Amino acid sequence: MLVELIKKGVKLGLDKVRRLMKKLGLVAKRPRQQVYPRGGKSSILASNHLNRQFNPATINRYWSGDITYIRTRQGRLYLAVIMDLCSRRIIVWAFSDKPNINFTVKALNMAIQRRKGESPTLFHCDQGIQYRSEQFQQILAFYQITLA
Structure with missing residues (x-):
């Protein structure tokens, strides 16, 4: 809201915008945060050969x-x-x-x-x-x- 008001030439601070929005009953619609799955099932295509050991001794292998x-x-x-x-x-x-x-x-x-x-x-x-x-x-x- 603040960004749009500034674009239109209205000079307000963030706190003033918050107070006005609260007084008018306006709620900002925020984009949902991306949620990534954790600890899912292993892939059926290939087994986990490395088993989280990402430090091999041989280069280019x-x-x-x-x-x-x-x-x-x-x-x-x-x-x-x-x-x-x-x-x-x-x-x-x-x-x-x-x-x-x-x-x-x-x-x-x-x-x-x-x-x-x-x-x-x-x-x-x-x-x-x-x-x-x-x-x-x-x-x-x-x-x-x-x-x-």
């Missing part, structure tokens, strides 16, 4: 991938990242305006190319829809990578 989004003025921009768990270095990242399968597949192919065809033995991820896709699974099978 265990990779981890994840997707997140970044809010921009034009909307959301999705980011897929692949990291080597031993060195803790980002191997590759890919951006997309949609959280689809193509950009996760693109990220995996770029990571394998960047490591000159040397693929990991294990790929750890949250096993979201992009990672469970048939296209992603085919690439893992082709390079003999185990999903964890």
Whole structure:
């Protein structure tokens, strides 16, 4: 409410706006906070090979991938990242305006190319829809990578 009043040229403080809203019986409608599930069931697709031991001794054997989004003025921009768990270095990242399968597949192919065809033995991820896709699974099978 305060932001909108300031945009219209009305100069008020936050406390004054609160008092006026209370007096008029107005209640601010706030967006709901995102709730993420905790401690759900394990994925049926792949068992937990790492068992939360994210500190392997051998480089380029265990990779981890994840997707997140970044809010921009034009909307959301999705980011897929692949990291080597031993060195803790980002191997590759890919951006997309949609959280689809193509950009996760693109990220995996770029990571394998960047490591000159040397693929990991294990790929750890949250096993979201992009990672469970048939296209992603085919690439893992082709390079003999185990999903964890």
